[in-house]
Amino acid sequence: MRRIQLVALDLDGTLLNEKREIPLSLVERIEDLQARGIHFVVATGRLYPAALPYARQLALKGPLIACNGAMIRDTKDDRTLHHLTLDRGQGREILKELQKEKEDILRFSFFGDQVVTDTPHLFTEKYEKALGLSFSYVNNLHDHMEECFLQDHHPTMIVLMTESSVTARITDKIFQRFGDQVFVTNSHDYFTEVLHPMATKGQALAQVASMLGLSQGAVMAIGDNRNDLSMIEWAGTGVYVGNAPAGLHERANYVTKEYQSWGVLEALDKFFPE
Template identity: 30%
Template sequence: MSYKLVAIDLDDTLLNDDLEISPANREAIEMAVEQGVVVILSTGRMFCSAQRIAQSLHLNFPLLSYNGALIKNTLDGKVLYSNYLPFSLAKNILEFLEPQGYDLNCYVDDKLYVKEISPRIREYINVANVSAEAVGNLTSFLKTEPIKLLVLDEEKVLDRLAETLKRIYGEKITLAKSKPHYLDIVNKGVSKGIALKQICQSFGFTPQEVIAIGDSYNDLDMIRFAGLGVMMGNARDELKKLADYVAPSNLEDGVAHVLKKFVLE
């Protein structure tokens, strides 16, 4: 099979634990692009955060951000696809969550707003390499539809919260975990898989011509969509069982391994 598009998650997939791209991964991506392969970064991160990484790789392709809620051109920032949380729904969710004291991120127009800079949020800011504006009460602050809400807490707490949110909001929202302690809340119909399908249609590629590489729960539907779905060696065992192929870990140049094995001539 000749693969024409490769979609790659960032954190714990392309990036190592120091949040860097290894020379081997960088070289393999550059070689794939030179060969005519479309390389898409697919992440739960903000567009501005992922854009810097895409630019460092000299990628001039659509960039899939916010778990698929927003697709923009890397270079000019032109919006190709978006699916935001409806304002009234987002407001209602914040009214439910804020009194319970959760650490919350609210993303509006590719900017991050928080109640206050807590230790968890400070860690998030450092990892994502973004800034945040503390605005006090988010429910009062919100005046337009956000791209995404994010709850930061312990994994068991978030698992219980996810069940509660499903019970209250049902199919109005989509929940995704990009890390064990991050719970993303996006609009219904938002996922990396759906966004990747949009990108493939725009290029005229079939799923069979696509490789998707990830490590976490929010990568699952993207990996199921692709002709070759790859989980990293550092992914949880329950996720690796669902992949077509398991790559070496993000500390072992797993992305470069996949590109060399399946893409590079």
């Protein structure tokens, strides 16, 4: 069995349990593996500030992959190591396309460490509570984005939040409209996320491995959803936890029987025997 030296962990639906906590037994297991020289990196769709507390809890010192791979920050000093954003044309056209939707939706965009929306909605409270963030409200997201472009401040990601029954249709619509001009993914059944075409967890994980001087074969990635697929396929050992959509299982090297954080613990026990 190849020697794994770096483990990338998704947060929501993977490392975190249903209470959005990391069980103590998993914290201790990760601490033990770090003491044995194994590196860990959080790789999440969350903004950096919403992911940092979990990295701190695990005493991770080094890169953190945020915004589905569009951003890599150093947890030691918060320095930005890598940041991919949408350009003016992409941002404008994506918002224009989303404004055509008649469904009950929440549109918002990530600008640096800020979440901006022009559609106050019941979903905002759910999202704020889930990620420990507060929205900044503007009258018109398109106008706000244009003002940001004039200051050379580009959006990291544009997100649509709606009922899960609508998400697949909108995701497909954006993919058909923009093709490889952007990267479209889903971190949850109710999110459609649009990013720079190279902004994936897979490319970000490859950069982190390179920073650490590690080969692809020395890397394991563990996730639960479509936005994790790129890193699971890139890593030498790709793992989906048991709660991942069934259609993704065949894309991984291993699928755990356990769900969420208990699936992570199962994977660590399998690939790092005592």
